[in-house]
Structure formats: C-alpha cells, structure tokens
Amino acid sequence: MSGSGLASAAPTIDWAMGLDVKQLENRPGMGLVHPLAGAALERLISRARQAGFQLAVASGHRSYQRQLVIFNEKFLGQRPVTSDQGQLLSREAHNDSSWLHAILRYSALPGTSRHHWGTDFDIWNPGAVADDYTLALEEEEYTGDGPFAALSDWLSQLISQDDAEGFYRPYTGGVGGVAAEPWHLSHRPTAQCFYPLVRDNRLCALWSAEAGAQTGEDSGEPLAGLECVGAELSEVMNRYVRAYYG
Secondary structure, eight states: OOHHHHTTOOOOHHHHTTSOOTTOEEETTTEEEOHHHHHHHHHHHHHHHHTTOOOEEEEOOOOHHHHHHHHHHHHTTSSOOBOTTSOBOOGGGSOHHHHHHHHHTTOOOTTTOGGGTTOEEEEEOGGGSOTTOOOOOOGGGSSTTOTTHHHHHHHHHHHHTTOSTTEEOSOOSSSSSSOOOTTEEEEHHHHGGGGGGOOHHHHHHHHSTTHHHHHSSSOOOOOTTHHHHHHTHHHHHHHHTGGGOO
C-alpha cells in the first residue's frame, strides 16, 4: 500500500498497543513506520546529510509481543538491567516494586511503548564510528566527547527552533520517571494522536491470560510481575506513560 493511501488512516486501539501493523508502511532503513512520520524522517535525514551527518535508525517500530519479551526477560532477571550510570543491577538485590521501577527507567511496559506507533525512532550516526562499533544507546554517546554528540547538538538546535520536521525528544529527564534518552525522537504531529487510545482496562486484559483470546495471536504469555504492576498501575501509568503525553 502506498504512503498516500495510508496518511489519513485514523489510529486504532490495536495499533496504539502494538497489536496491528496494517496501517504502517515499510521504508528502507526505517522498518515499519507511520506514513507521515516516515516522510518527515526522510526529510530530516536528508537535512542531516547536508549538514554532514549520517542520521540512521537504530530501532523503530516494536510490536506488543516483542516488547513483552523484552520486559518479561528483564523482570525475570534474564536480560540485563542497568542503572542511570550504566552499572549492571542485581535482581536479587531488589524487591518486585523497586525492580519494576528500575526497568521502567529505560524500558516501557508492553502496550504502552511509543515504538508501537511507528512515530518514534532511536537514532545514531554510524558515519561517526568504526564499522565494528557496538551501539549502546547510552547518554555518554550523545553528549560531551561522545561519537554522536555533534549530531545530537545539531538536533537540539533544530528542536529548540521548532524546525526538526515535527520531531522532538519526549525523554529529557526533566519530567516523569523515564531517564533521559537523547537518541529517542518522536514525531509529535502523529504521536499525539495515539495518547487517548492507551487505556488501562485494555492493558490489564492484554497483560493477563486473556491476551491470546483478544488478539487472535499466540501472544497469551502473561506479563511477568503482573500482580506488582497491577498494584501500582495508576502511579506507573502517570509517571512513566502519561507524563510524556503532550
């Protein structure tokens, strides 16, 4: 399907929660994107190239199921969880609540990730590093003497002038509980359309054993730590999700 035919498609709840990709289009180097956000990113990439930067997408769209795997593995201690200083944290040293909040500093609950929408992208500059460079997506890479600091500064200037093709950084460390992510760009004009569609009752159903029945997919694995998340749902949603709606 062409981008022109998809551009006017209205967001749906399933799309907002990473369950439906029918309205997204596949663009080289970007993966699945919202058509309007993809077109805007292509313009930004072109401008970056003219400024001497190779702006590239490190991570774009992520499905509900993929986000579920990431979150569950982190909650169960099967995938690394780090502090703001990049230090590896120990699962045994945390109770469920403190571990949940440590995870949410950098990883969203499935169904709430902005990466579900095709409007948000983690970016980097592969032209600034060697071919064998391992991207870490850590703040030090985008600040000071970091390899992507120049690109980050260029983007910051455009964003401050409202001249970044509609993109901005939702995670600056100034509000809510998510750590600063200078690599995360969001296309505000399209992203803001999804805010009203992320609903607590639907999330709770997805996180429970009802998930497979509701989606018609083999996605019935429940959310790890579901009891803990449910007990703190209002705080979690306000601090890590809704604090960034705007």
